Amino acid sequence: MQVLDLPPFEAKLTQSPTNQPLIWDGLRRKHVVLTPEEWVRQHVVHYLIDHLGYPRGLLALERGLRYNQRHKRTDLLALDPDGKPLLLVECKAPLVPITAAVARQATTYNQTIGAPLLLLTNGLVHYCWRVDFEKRTNERLEEIPTFAAAIGL
Numbered sequence: 001m002q003v004l005d006l007p008p009f010e011a012k013l014t015q016s017p018t019n020q021p022l023i024w025d026g027l028r029r030k031h032v033v034l035t036p037e038e039w040v041r042q043h044v045v046h047y048l049i050d051h052l053g054y055p056r057g058l059l060a061l062e063r064g065l066r067y068n069q070r071h072k073r074t075d076l077l078a079l080d081p082d083g084k085p086l087l088l089v090e091c092k093a094p095l096v097p098i099t100a101a102v103a104r105q106a107t108t109y110n111q112t113i114g115a116p117l118l119l120l121t122n123g124l125v126h127y128c129w130r131v132d133f134e135k136r137t138n139e140r141l142e143e144i145p146t147f148a149a150a151i152g153l
Contacts, residue, residue, distance in 0.1 A: 001039045002094050004123035009046040027061050036093035040123035041075055044089055053147040054078050058086075074109055078117075080151050085115035087150060092122040103127075116153055119144060 012024035014031060022031035023042055032038055041061070048054040058079040076089035090106040092098065098120050106120055110131065118138075120127045128141040130153065145153070 001034070002036070002123070004040065004043050004094065005126070006040075006043040006047050006123060007051060009043065009050065011042065025061070027056065027059055036095065037075075037091055040094065040121060041091045043123055044076060044091060044119075044121060048076075048078065048087075048144075048147075052144060054087075055147065058083075074113065077113065077115065078147075078150075085113045087117040087119060087144075088113055088115040089119045089121070092120075094123045096122050098122055098125050098127055117141075117145065117150055 013034065014022045014024075016022055016031075016033075021034040023034040023038060024030075025032045025042065027045060045059060045061070048059065049056055058081070060077045060079065061075070074088060075091040077085060078087035078089070080086040088106065088110050090102065090109070092102060096102070102120055106118055110118055114133060116131055116133075118129045118131055126144065128144045129138045130141055131138045
C-alpha cells in the first residue's frame with residue numbers, strides 16, 4: 001500500500017480465503033477488506049490514538065446516521081468524555097482529491113452529527129476545521145488538535 005503523510009503503524013495484514021487483502025481493525029475487532037480508503041482510515045485511527053491521545057473507547061468507525069430519509073455512514077467519529085460528537089473524520093483514498101464536493105459531503109453529515117471539529121483527509125492532504133454552529137462559522141486549523149486540546153475548545 002501507498003506511504004501516507006501520517007505516521008506508520010504495525011499493520012496486521014492477512015488474506016481472505018478468496019485472496020482479498022485484509023487488515024485487522026482494532027476498533028471493530030475483526031479483519032476488514034484492505035481498500036485504499038481503509039488504509040487511510042486505519043492510519044488516522046492509529047494517529048489519533050497513538051499520537052494525539054484520543055481514547056480508543058471514544059472512537060467509532062462507520063457509525064450510521066439518517067440524512068434526508070437516507071442511511072449514511074460516517075468514516076470515523078471521536079466522542080468527548082460525555083459521549084457527544086467531538087471530531088468527525090471523512091477519509092478518502094489517496095488518489096481521491098479533497099475537493100469542494102468532499103467538503104460538502106462531510107459538512108452535510110456534520111449538520112446531523114454536530115461535531116465541533118471536522119477533518120477531511122486522503123492520507124496525503126489533511127484539512128481540519130473548528131465549526132461554530134451558533135455563529136455559523138468555521139475556522140481552518142493548522143493541525144489536528146490533540147484530544148486534550150479538543151475537549152478544551
